[in-house]
Amino acid sequence: MRRTRLAVSLALLVLLSGCASFAPPQPWEKQYLATPAMQFDADKLDVRNTQHIYYSKEGAAGGYGIGGGGCGCN
Amino acid sequence: MASDHAIVVDGVPDALADAALAAAIADVRRIEAKYSRYRDDSVTAAVNRGAGGAPVAIDAETAALLAYADQCHRLSGGRFDVTSGVLRRAWDFRRSPPRLPDGATLTGLCALVGWQEVEWNERSVRLPRSGMEIDFGGIGKEYAADRAAAILAERGVRHALVNLGGDVRALGGQADGTPWRVGVRHPRAMEAGTAIASVEIADGAVATSGDYERYIEVDGCRYCHLLDPRTGWPVRAWQSISVVAPLAVVAGSVATIAMLLADDAPDFLASQGLPWLGVDAAGEVRGTLGK
Amino acid sequence: MASAAAAVAATDRTAPRVRALLAAALALPGIVPAPAAAQTMPDAGFIQFKYLDYRDWQPGARRMRVENPGFYVMSPFAEAWVVEGALVYDGMSGASPMWHDTLSGASGEGIHDRRAAGDVKLTRYFDGFSVGAGVAYSHENDYISRGGSVDLRVWTADKNTTYTFSYAGAADRIDTPDGAANHERKYVNDFLVGVTQALSQTAIVQSNLTYTRGHGYFDDPYKTFDSRPDNRRVLAWLTRLNRHFPDHHGTLQLAYRYIDDSWDANSHMVEAAWVQPLPHAFSVRPNLRYYTQRAAYFYFDPPFPTGLVFGQPYTADTRLSAFGAFTLGLLLAKDFGGGWSGDLKVEYYRQKSDWRAGGNGSPDILPFSARWIQVGVGKTF
Numbered sequence A: 001m002r003r004t005r006l007a008v009s010l011a012l013l014v015l016l017s018g019c020a021s022f023a024p025p026q027p028w029e030k031q032y033l034a035t036p037a038m039q040f041d042a043d044k045l046d047v048r049n050t051q052h053i054y055y056s057k058e059g060a061a062g063g064y065g066i067g068g069g070g071c072g073c074n
Numbered sequence B: 001m002a003s004d005h006a007i008v009v010d011g012v013p014d015a016l017a018d019a020a021l022a023a024a025i026a027d028v029r030r031i032e033a034k035y036s037r038y039r040d041d042s043v044t045a046a047v048n049r050g051a052g053g054a055p056v057a058i059d060a061e062t063a064a065l066l067a068y069a070d071q072c073h074r075l076s077g078g079r080f081d082v083t084s085g086v087l088r089r090a091w092d093f094r095r096s097p098p099r100l101p102d103g104a105t106l107t108g109l110c111a112l113v114g115w116q117e118v119e120w121n122e123r124s125v126r127l128p129r130s131g132m133e134i135d136f137g138g139i140g141k142e143y144a145a146d147r148a149a150a151i152l153a154e155r156g157v158r159h160a161l162v163n164l165g166g167d168v169r170a171l172g173g174q175a176d177g178t179p180w181r182v183g184v185r186h187p188r189a190m191e192a193g194t195a196i197a198s199v200e201i202a203d204g205a206v207a208t209s210g211d212y213e214r215y216i217e218v219d220g221c222r223y224c225h226l227l228d229p230r231t232g233w234p235v236r237a238w239q240s241i242s243v244v245a246p247l248a249v250v251a252g253s254v255a256t257i258a259m260l261l262a263d264d265a266p267d268f269l270a271s272q273g274l275p276w277l278g279v280d281a282a283g284e285v286r287g288t289l290g291k
Numbered sequence C: 001m002a003s004a005a006a007a008v009a010a011t012d013r014t015a016p017r018v019r020a021l022l023a024a025a026l027a028l029p030g031i032v033p034a035p036a037a038a039q040t041m042p043d044a045g046f047i048q049f050k051y052l053d054y055r056d057w058q059p060g061a062r063r064m065r066v067e068n069p070g071f072y073v074m075s076p077f078a079e080a081w082v083v084e085g086a087l088v089y090d091g092m093s094g095a096s097p098m099w100h101d102t103l104s105g106a107s108g109e110g111i112h113d114r115r116a117a118g119d120v121k122l123t124r125y126f127d128g129f130s131v132g133a134g135v136a137y138s139h140e141n142d143y144i145s146r147g148g149s150v151d152l153r154v155w156t157a158d159k160n161t162t163y164t165f166s167y168a169g170a171a172d173r174i175d176t177p178d179g180a181a182n183h184e185r186k187y188v189n190d191f192l193v194g195v196t197q198a199l200s201q202t203a204i205v206q207s208n209l210t211y212t213r214g215h216g217y218f219d220d221p222y223k224t225f226d227s228r229p230d231n232r233r234v235l236a237w238l239t240r241l242n243r244h245f246p247d248h249h250g251t252l253q254l255a256y257r258y259i260d261d262s263w264d265a266n267s268h269m270v271e272a273a274w275v276q277p278l279p280h281a282f283s284v285r286p287n288l289r290y291y292t293q294r295a296a297y298f299y300f301d302p303p304f305p306t307g308l309v310f311g312q313p314y315t316a317d318t319r320l321s322a323f324g325a326f327t328l329g330l331l332l333a334k335d336f337g338g339g340w341s342g343d344l345k346v347e348y349y350r351q352k353s354d355w356r357a358g359g360n361g362s363p364d365i366l367p368f369s370a371r372w373i374q375v376g377v378g379k380t381f
Helices: A002-018 A044-057 B014-034 B043-049 B060-075 B084-089 B103-110 B137-154 B248-272 C005-009 C016-026
Strands: B005-010 B124-126 B159-164 B167-171 B180-185 B195-201 B204-210 B215-218 B221-224 B238-245 B276-280 B285-287 C046-058 C061-077 C081-094 C111-125 C129-140 C143-155 C161-174 C184-200 C203-216 C231-245 C250-261 C267-278 C282-293 C323-337 C340-352 C368-380
Touching (some): A044 C046, A044 C061, B060 B248, B060 C016, B137 B159, B137 B204, B180 B204
Antiparallel strands (some): B005 B159, B276 B285, C161 C184, C250 C267
16 A cells, blocks of 8 residues: 555656646747657657666566567567 | 848758758749739739630639738728729829829729639639739738748758848747847938837837839828828838737738828728837828837 | 748637638648658558568577568559558577576577568548558467458548558467477457647657457467466557757657556556757657566566466466666668658667566566667669
């Protein structure tokens, strides 16, 4: 239970740190959001390689997207 | 009057900048050619040739511009009218010595003005009476400025300033983090570089409509190119009005509409919620910019 | 000096009548840059090659080395379609994964394995949503995986909110050369539900919930005494935030993930990175990641064979022990112009039972370290 509460607080912290101002942008205000640094998974091969390494060296993995196929790294 | 065009690109390697600029400039030229009233092969010429005849087929871009012109017409209570270009025939701003039009000519031409009578939809447009003319001059340049900025942004340019004849669209501020600085020209100062204000803008547009772009002076009175379509005579209440808005088309139309609304301009601009700066007929600087 | 920047940005002050004008202006074609977001179809293709060199070790012994070249291609076609494909190849050599009792046994025992994997995905874009389907195939000399996936993305009219729903299924077959695993099978189903929300001009957040159900053969066949449950349910909750700071030109990337595991190897992960553009179209990205996990309920500490009960699940695999791990990395990227880009990344990873959050890491486990270097080049077309 303590762990779950910690989990929720950490997730909210990440969420709220961006919520300092909730003002969804107009179409002409999206030039920053369009930059690669602001996108999630802009470099798919990099995410795939990195998550594959963690998957093979840590107990559990996931969350970054699905469908890339399995492997024998258990 | 030839207008100066300038596009400034900042913060990207030359190869990227050159490619982006080439694409942006190509599009500006495309729009100028497509909607020019001086070219026989332009959309404007085709539509005007069909006045009083069959509907003329148009593409999606032209239809969107007509829809925008329609919004401007509504917003201005009918004063912003893209069919008012015919009045040019009575007002010759290049003639020397300058001469005021005679009443009969003007009345006849006013009868050919009337956006509300134009039949238009997404696929075609028809000017109902022979002699009517449509003119994209009040929208085309600002539209080109916005498109140029969009084309630059799509090609990876994060910092740019597009200036098409005084209508300015800014993108991302300067690469060093400071905003772009756009000077608002004094309407009576003929020397370059005399500004009544300097607007700092990172993203958005500044456009100015003034009585100094095309005009004649007769007996000490200035008659400018901004004509009230209901009377055929120029508006006189303001020397210039500048507006800041997210897009150049919006800044430009709101500035022009404000000039056309004459004494009602401050109330109109307040209702739009956009920052503005104007010099009235007496030379007084008014507006919300800088306050 | 008048400042218009704030006025222009504060669109919540835009009066209704200007909104009508703005709406008509926005209907003008090409008037705003098409943002390169997932919901807008890309208008250019992209091809990328990466090479990863991975090495890991524990004190006193070199363990594994992996050389991993990979390709990725994406291309729009036929106005509303996008095809994506990836091809990766792993060349593995060295000792098999770490066990708490086999340090002496592992040195000298080498494996040389090769893995090739490929996948293809097709996405069709509609007005307001997109649908994608893909297939994946992976082959190594003892493990074959075949899978498929489908996904649906739905976005709001202003494109500031995107909902993602995905399903992936995989059927794996394990056949070891020595017969320890003979025609074993494993089936995995993944379900993902996620939302991405643009919070402001400079901030965007994403939260994904992934539910993975697997049943079949989970054992490590290279160890005589490794018997795992024949099913596993994992719930992973990943939340990511990207925040741009225009004054510094940099972007902060934060991520937090919690995993709830039916094997009890629950974990937390936090990661922070900063993307900083540099002159001449370079950019640098340092990153720091911390991971902590509990031990699986059938993991037993050394000495072997503590806890081993015939017929009950048992593992000595330190990957299922309780530990914490840090990753420190640095990425250098450059835009060469003309659509060419390159990147070089180095990451250093270290796993220690002492580093488990709150203590109680599994005792008597040697620290595990790894480093990987990745070089990449890409071209839009």
